[in-house]
Amino acid sequence: MDSVDEALAAIKNPQRTCLQRIVAVARDAAPEAVAGTSYGMPVLKVDGKPLIGFTVSARHLSVHPFSPAVIDRLRATLDGFALSKGTVRFTPEHTLPDEAVRELVLARRAEIRGTA
Template structure:
């Protein structure tokens, strides 16, 4: 059991279900994902780099792709959500559509792989 699994176990109700769904989509897109910590957040990792964290806060749920470049590239698909360059806020009642989650994850992983191939 890793840090993402441990974190989700501390939650309950609709928020837990919503965050578990985000993690399930991430594992579907990146089956080789491992669990770790980045910026003191439980994170899914690929090639040793964090590509996704999803957390419950007092006011909302959030997705963090550990990059300020992902959300601006898909801004047109984030209409109706509150977001900044490194954070996407949502709720269990208003979840991020699966196809948008897949695109967020795919873009971030592609960025990681592109940087690794440049080395």
């Protein structure tokens, strides 16, 4: 079990199920990504750089693409979700659509590789 799977196993449902789906979509979009940690959170990394991470708080879940530019570029896709500089906040009841996760991952990977 890798660090992302270990972190997911420690989360209670329904948050765990929601984040497992998001991680599965991210891994599908970037199959070369490897599990790790960054800024104290579980992440998937590409080329040694954080691609996408996640956190759980009392009132919401967060996905972190580690890029204000990616958030800005996908602002229309993320309409209806709470956004900040490098974070998308949501709940299991109002979760990120698979396509939005995929777009976040692909945009961040392109940014990491300089092809954005």
